[in-house]
Amino acid sequence: MRMGTRFRVWPRNCSPKVVILSRPPISVTLLVSIALLDLVVTTVLFCLGLIEEMNPLMRPLIHTHPALFVVVKLATIAAAFIGLQWYRRHDEKFVRLVAGYGAVVYSVVWVGWCIGAHL
Numbered sequence: 001m002r003m004g005t006r007f008r009v010w011p012r013n014c015s016p017k018v019v020i021l022s023r024p025p026i027s028v029t030l031l032v033s034i035a036l037l038d039l040v041v042t043t044v045l046f047c048l049g050l051i052e053e054m055n056p057l058m059r060p061l062i063h064t065h066p067a068l069f070v071v072v073k074l075a076t077i078a079a080a081f082i083g084l085q086w087y088r089r090h091d092e093k094f095v096r097l098v099a100g101y102g103a104v105v106y107s108v109v110w111v112g113w114c115i116g117a118h119l
Contacts, residue, residue: 020085025092027099028084034106035077043070054113 024032043066045051053059053069062069088095 020082022085022088024081024085025088025096025099027096027103028081031084031099031103031106032077032081034103034110035073035080038106038110039070039073039077051117054117 042051042053042062046053046062046069047066053062058069058073061072084095084099
């Protein structure tokens with residue numbers, strides 16, 4: 001047995017039926033991580049009264065109740081993750097590329113909104 005393979009949770013190349021459960025590419029992991037970081041930071045800072053939600057689609061949800069915001073945001077993150085993992089069966093290179101660009105765009109928009117909110 002090779003060192004390090006014993007603790008692998010999901011094999012890299014799963015059957016097409018369980019590809020959603022396989023380890024995602026780094027770009028997908030990065031995109032989901034950025035989205036989760038955004039969720040946590042936004043929720044905490046909003047609850048402390050330090051920021052206002054800049055996304056016009058999510059703003060009414062967080063003002064209704066932060067828990068509603070969290071549930072909807074988690075649902076969208078999960079849907080994106082499942083969609084990307086599912087589409088990997090057809091074109092993994094495309095998924096890696098789209099998730100990578102998505103992570104860059106998400107970061108740029110998030111930083112832009114943060115800077116814009118303080119000008």
